[in-house]
Amino acid sequence: MxxxxxxxxxxxxxxxxxxxxxxxxxxxxxxxxxxASRLQRAEDSSKIQVVSTIGxxxxxxxEVGGEEVEAIGLMGPxxxxxxxxxxxxxxxRLDQADMIFYGGLHLEGKMTEIxxxxxxxxxxxxxxxxxxxxxxxxxxxxxGTQYDPHIWFNVKHWISxxxxxxxxxxSYDPAHADLYKDNAEKYIQQLKELDEExxxxxxxxxxxxxxxxxxxxxxxxxxEAYGIKVMxxxxxxxxxxxxxxxxxxxxxxxxxxxxxxxxxxSSIPTKSMEAVIAGAKEKxxxxxxxxxxYSDSLGEPGSDADTYIKMVRHNVSTIVNALK
Numbered sequence: 001m002x003x004x005x006x007x008x009x010x011x012x013x014x015x016x017x018x019x020x021x022x023x024x025x026x027x028x029x030x031x032x033x034x035x036a037s038r039l040q041r042a043e044d045s046s047k048i049q050v051v052s053t054i055g056x057x058x059x060x061x062x063e064v065g066g067e068e069v070e071a072i073g074l075m076g077p078x079x080x081x082x083x084x085x086x087x088x089x090x091x092x093r094l095d096q097a098d099m100i101f102y103g104g105l106h107l108e109g110k111m112t113e114i115x116x117x118x119x120x121x122x123x124x125x126x127x128x129x130x131x132x133x134x135x136x137x138x139x140x141x142x143x144g145t146q147y148d149p150h151i152w153f154n155v156k157h158w159i160s161x162x163x164x165x166x167x168x169x170x171s172y173d174p175a176h177a178d179l180y181k182d183n184a185e186k187y188i189q190q191l192k193e194l195d196e197e198x199x200x201x202x203x204x205x206x207x208x209x210x211x212x213x214x215x216x217x218x219x220x221x222x223x224e225a226y227g228i229k230v231m232x233x234x235x236x237x238x239x240x241x242x243x244x245x246x247x248x249x250x251x252x253x254x255x256x257x258x259x260x261x262x263x264x265x266s267s268i269p270t271k272s273m274e275a276v277i278a279g280a281k282e283k284x285x286x287x288x289x290x291x292x293x294y295s296d297s298l299g300e301p302g303s304d305a306d307t308y309i310k311m312v313r314h315n316v317s318t319i320v321n322a323l324k
Contacts, residue, residue, distance in 0.1 A: 048173060051097040053108050054081050055298035056152050057127055057161070059308045061101060063187045064166050068176050072097070077300045078266050081108050094118060099172055101165060104128040105139070107149035125168045127161040137220045150295070152308065153222035155195040159188050194309055201316045202226045205324045212319060213254065213262040215272050218295035228319075233272050247272075251279035254287050261290030261322040266297060290322025 047070040052058040058073035065071060074090050075081055081103070086094075094100060094114070102108055102115050104126025118124040128151050135157070137148035151157040166184035170177045202210070210228040212219055217232030233250055254262070254276065262277065264270045273289065280287045293315045299305030305314040 048169070049096065049098045050101065050169075051093050051099075052101040053084075053111070054079075054103060054296065056158075056308045056311070057101050057103065057165075059298065060127075060158075060162050060165055060187070061169075064162065064180055064183045065169055066179060066183050068173065068179060069169070075297060077297050077303075077306075079297050080268065081296050083110070084108060085110050086114060098122065099168065100124040101127055101168070103149050103151075105136070105147045105149035105151070123168060123172055125164065127164050128157075130160045130164040130167075131157055137224070148217075148220050150218045150221055153219055154225040155191050155198065155312065156225065157221060158308065159191050162188055162191065190309060194312060198226055198312065198316050201320050202228055204320055209260075209323045211257065211259055211323075213250065213259060214293060214295070215263075215265045215268040215270075216295070218265070219293075233276065247275050247279060250276050251283070254280045255283045255285040258285070259287065261288050263290050263293045263319070263322070265293050265295045266299070268295070288322075291318035293318060 048065065048068060049072065050061050050065060050069045051072045051074060052061055053074050055073055055075065055077065058071050061069060062071040072093060074086075074093065075084055091114075099122065100115065100118060102111070102124070105128050106112055107128075108115070115124050115126075128149065131151060133147065136151075139146055139148040151161065162184055166180050169180045173180075205228070212223060212228050212230045214230070214232050217230070219230045219232070222228070223230035231250065231253065233246055253259070262273050264273050270289075277287045277289070294305050294311045298307065298311050299314070305311040
């Protein structure tokens with residue numbers, strides 16, 4: 001049987017030709033996009049892959065490393081490092097990292113052994129290691145921890161941490177030593193100015209009112225450095241649970257000393273401080289929540305506490321406004 005052939009009109013032939021051209025163009029664009037993606041990945045992989053635990057450390061790594069590092073943080077806003085457990089994704093990031101920075105002094109309590117093992121295979125640096133132990137607060141009430149790990153609340157200690165990060169990056173990548181040193185010096189100058197700024201601000205609070213009451217004892221270095229008494233319902237680590245005795249003792253202190261404000265923390269549930277406030281009210285003393293402080297983490301991206309310097313300024317402003 002003779003096959004029937006359908007003759008296509010000029011318009012149909014034009015449509016087919018146009019369709020073919022579109023397919024060719026799409027394929028070409030896809031190839032270009034794919035090549036661009038590969039180039040971008042290659043460019044990114046040329047950066048030093050640095051994984052850090054808390055946001056404060058990640059922030060400094062980015063400041064010092066600049067465009068030579070890819071700063072990756074494990075713990076986001078509102079995360080409590082004392083109780084943090086590494087996920088499988090975290091373990092993959094740590095395994096693929098070129099360098100790792102963590103707080104040390106058992107800040108990341110449940111991850112301490114992981115870092116100790118990783119030290120055998122890659123640069124794994126505790127940013128607190130450069131601080132003389134004579135300058136560290138005792139942490140014996142933190143479940144056996146020898147020292148208080150919240151070193152960032154004394155800005156001078158954080159300058160030391162910045163120097164440690166700079167030294168470690170320089171040792172790993174000496175080709176960019178001048179860049180790291182220059183970035184660190186600029187950042188440290190900002191920290192020195194911040195240190196003076198905090199002292200001036202706290203001085204605005206009348207001496208009798210310089211009492212900072214928080215959910216856990218994270219602000220001890222802050223109190224020592226800037227002349228304000230600090231009290232926490234829980235110990236240095238949130239792993240040390242508080243009891244009814246802790247609540248009643250803090251309640252009585254607030255009542256007896258007519259403390260007008262206490263503070264909650266972004267990484268700790270507010271119910272603990274609410275119990276203290278309720279207890280004081282039963283005894284005829286009104287206590288208000290003076291605001292939310294950032295203790296163990298930074299704020300959300302785009303907030304007024306999404307970098308270390310901004311976080312310190314937020315905390316100080318909140319404390320001074322509530323207590324002066």
